[in-house]
Amino acid sequence: MLGSHARWLPLLMVLMVGACASVPDRARGRFEARAVKVDGETAYYQVFIPAGVQAAAPTNLPVILFLHGSGERGSDGVKQTYSGLGLYLREHPDFPALVVFPQVPGHEEWSSHNNRVALAALDAAIAEFGADPARQYLTGMSMGGYGSWNIALDDPRRFAAIVPVCGAVLAPRAKRPTLFVEQVAQESDPYAVIAQRLQHTPIWIFHGALDDVVPPDDDRRLHVAFQSANARDVRYTEYPEGNHNAWDATYADPTMWAWLFAQKR
Numbered sequence: 001m002l003g004s005h006a007r008w009l010p011l012l013m014v015l016m017v018g019a020c021a022s023v024p025d026r027a028r029g030r031f032e033a034r035a036v037k038v039d040g041e042t043a044y045y046q047v048f049i050p051a052g053v054q055a056a057a058p059t060n061l062p063v064i065l066f067l068h069g070s071g072e073r074g075s076d077g078v079k080q081t082y083s084g085l086g087l088y089l090r091e092h093p094d095f096p097a098l099v100v101f102p103q104v105p106g107h108e109e110w111s112s113h114n115n116r117v118a119l120a121a122l123d124a125a126i127a128e129f130g131a132d133p134a135r136q137y138l139t140g141m142s143m144g145g146y147g148s149w150n151i152a153l154d155d156p157r158r159f160a161a162i163v164p165v166c167g168a169v170l171a172p173r174a175k176r177p178t179l180f181v182e183q184v185a186q187e188s189d190p191y192a193v194i195a196q197r198l199q200h201t202p203i204w205i206f207h208g209a210l211d212d213v214v215p216p217d218d219d220r221r222l223h224v225a226f227q228s229a230n231a232r233d234v235r236y237t238e239y240p241e242g243n244h245n246a247w248d249a250t251y252a253d254p255t256m257w258a259w260l261f262a263q264k265r
């Protein structure tokens with residue numbers, strides 16, 4: 001007959017295995033859900049957390065705010081992590097920075113309330129993980145490229161660098177009249193105004209030369225405007241054979257990441 005300790009041993013082993021299985025794998029980068037309340041409304045977003053990082057422990061890590069495109073809008077709080085930078089992180093879980101993924105609901109744009117949600121989510125991540133406020137970066141693709149300009153213009157001194165991908169300034173076509181950079185909508189020369197306000201912010205713009213969704217004309221004009229403003233460090237890369245999906249090549253470019261992480265406020 002088994003002793004009392006021996007009888008409980010199989011059950012104890014099962015409980016230990018179950019407990020181990022429930023512990024998150026912190027040896028790899030991971031996405032975790034978060035929520036923030038802005039203007040009385042709760043918004044759900046995701047944070048990519050590098051390997052070994054835990055909340056409530058100062059990390060001094062760089063932090064990136066990523067703005068998704070039109071196809072990732074919704075209210076599930078997750079869809080925005082399955083394209084663009086989110087897809088890159090799923091394939092490269094050793095990424096060395098925190099990344100915040102807010103989400104625009106319905107058919108809305110990156111403007112007004114949604115921009116406040118994005119910045120509130122970024123502030124919450126910085127506070128929770130003790131990220132480095134001098135190394136805040138902003139990037140977005142397509143609709144999020146427009147949003148990058150909108151948010152950067154709201155506070156030109158906040159971000160150490162921004163990387164707008166296949167965005168623009170004016171509405172790309174008549175059936176999408178709500179997609180534009182609001183901050184400069186009433187300016188006679190919006191490109192010059194953006195260049196003047198952001199001339200001290202390092203910026204690297206990416207676009208596909210064959211983009212038939214958001215044509216590259218605005219980004220070309222922005223680059224010229226920044227050059228005329230003697231901007232500190234503004235670069236423009238145009239993929240000769242690239243269409244609208246410029247983000248996969250951009251986020252897979254190690255030179256871009258080395259440049260980005262070298263910037264500091």
